[in-house]
Amino acid sequence: MPAEFEPHDGCYLVWPERTDTWRLGAKPAQEAFAAVATAISTSDPTTVLASSRQWEHARALLPPEIRVVEMTSDDAWARDTGPTFVVDSTRSERRGVDWVFNAWGGLEGGLFFPWANDDLVAAKVCELSGSRRYRAPLVLEGGSIHVDGEGTCLTTAECLLNRNRNPAQSKDEIEGHLRSYLGVDRVIWLPLGVPFDETDGHVDNLACYLAPGRVMLTWCEDPANPLREVSYEARRVLEASVDAQGRSLEVVLVPAPSIPSMTAEEAAGIDRTLGAKPRTGGDPLAASYINFYIGNAAVVFPLIDPRHDDLVQELLARELPGRRPVGVPAREILLGGGGIHCITQQVPAVGV
């Protein structure tokens, strides 16, 4: 699996629609997703997947350079339902890993039921892009892994070892699948993800690779914030780790925003259904600046807190030179339970 900072042939997103995830008939979320897709399309060829019901509306809202392809899904998290694309050693062919998807925990804490359409998204994207496909015998979402493209995978035990994912498999077996399907030699296990993250601690809200040997970590020093312990512990593990190439890791800290929460008015705009987790005013939102997308020419990052947004933009410009940082208001995506990275899936380049 190439790292996200390596060249891309494209990017996929899924159009948000379900009214028990997205408030006000998903209209504010659609505007936010359109802004993210538009920003990415200035950098990577972009495809948005929209249901039959929403295809015309998505086509109307998105700029013409974005391809809009019909696809049924249960929700709009391309990172977690799309294929994880891998390449061969000569980068001449791309294939898709199609992980088993259970809506972040199945019947034990999963976020909605049923999830059969989402579990088909990876296979359908592979068909679309003419990629051969591996169906992996592992419940996994793309947001729970990050790789450096040189043999190292970063993940969290909270998610991958959660009993609502692969209870019958040992840590060694799970790590074995990561090695086989991602082509990595070393897995670095961080203990916990960001507090209140409904994904059971996806790594893509906590830490990510900026370059081989260089990891960015969300950082909190506020003793009243439960993230403090998590980020301290993650830093300790990262600084004690050696990657697949034998390197120690440099850790770059990015400030965590103070924990935002859903307002009662926002919660009131979300449909209550039997199939989805209910939302209430005051629910904390797992906001993190780490949840950005690294494109060929742009880094699309979430605008969360005016006190930090500019500093984050400067940090990304410094850390990812040659890429234009583009901030996009992310609150409507946060309200649905994720961030910009969660709604994207890069297609690594082949034949370069």
Added chain:
Amino acid sequence: MPAEFEPHDGCYLVWPERTDTWRLGAKPAQEAFAAVATAISTSDPTTVLASSRQWEHARALLPPEIRVVEMTSDDAWARDTGPTFVVDSTRSERRGVDWVFNAWGGLEGGLFFPWANDDLVAAKVCELSGSRRYRAPLVLEGGSIHVDGEGTCLTTAECLLNRNRNPAQSKDEIEGHLRSYLGVDRVIWLPLGVPFDETDGHVDNLACYLAPGRVMLTWCEDPANPLREVSYEARRVLEASVDAQGRSLEVVLVPAPSIPSMTAEEAAGIDRTLGAKPRTGGDPLAASYINFYIGNAAVVFPLIDPRHDDLVQELLARELPGRRPVGVPAREILLGGGGIHCITQQVPAVGV
């Protein structure tokens, strides 16, 4: 618009599903469509478009070299709902003409209601294939036109001038649209299509181009068959016509099968719904050997009548040398109201 016998980059089909068109839950039709798609896939890169409900089943039934892409439709006639692909004079770019679709006659004799999904198929196929699109201000189905690729279009007045298509447009205006959108200089108007054809006489069941200047015509000498007058009159018009290049046309005759009809048992397997035309045992079927698909390396033609099938195969082998004639049992497609040509849409090659 390049002729069908020119090189293709691919072919699209739509997976049959609606149970008020296709008997027995569409299972026999799906088998027939799969056989057609499989035959074409040996010749042209083939994509089958299937609804969310049928995607998995279509994927399971079709060979892996066929791409299966999700798309919602109202029925399965890619010729009539797909885009008509055109190319520029240097064959460097391909664009799609997206005709207005009204289910072969709208509320005045159309075959089902509603048809909004079918009217979106052309736009969605253009997106998929990355083709720019012209929305033409004309109700037209692809089966009502054939071109020689050198400036001539063949059509029938019965269909194109039918008041259930474009009642507010004169013949000159309609011909003007054909000239503009297909890039043709001459339109040859045949008066009537094959009797009992529910499309109001699509030319693709009556006559087609084998090469510039060379037209194949379904031919009937049985005075008891209403096709006799139609085919005689079509021959008279064709032989009196001059094409865009100033050539007279050579007419190659292919025998018409005797008119088959739907059995009562077959009709009983079709759902009765408010939205679709009811079917009855004894309904005549508009069978024609003309309704074949010319691929790069194969001609896929309908097996209709064992008394003629072999002769047709020999005729096609002689007339379209270098292409393997492949006969596919067509009765299940005929029961739905069309033939092999009706369920296909070629993608002319560019950059060759």
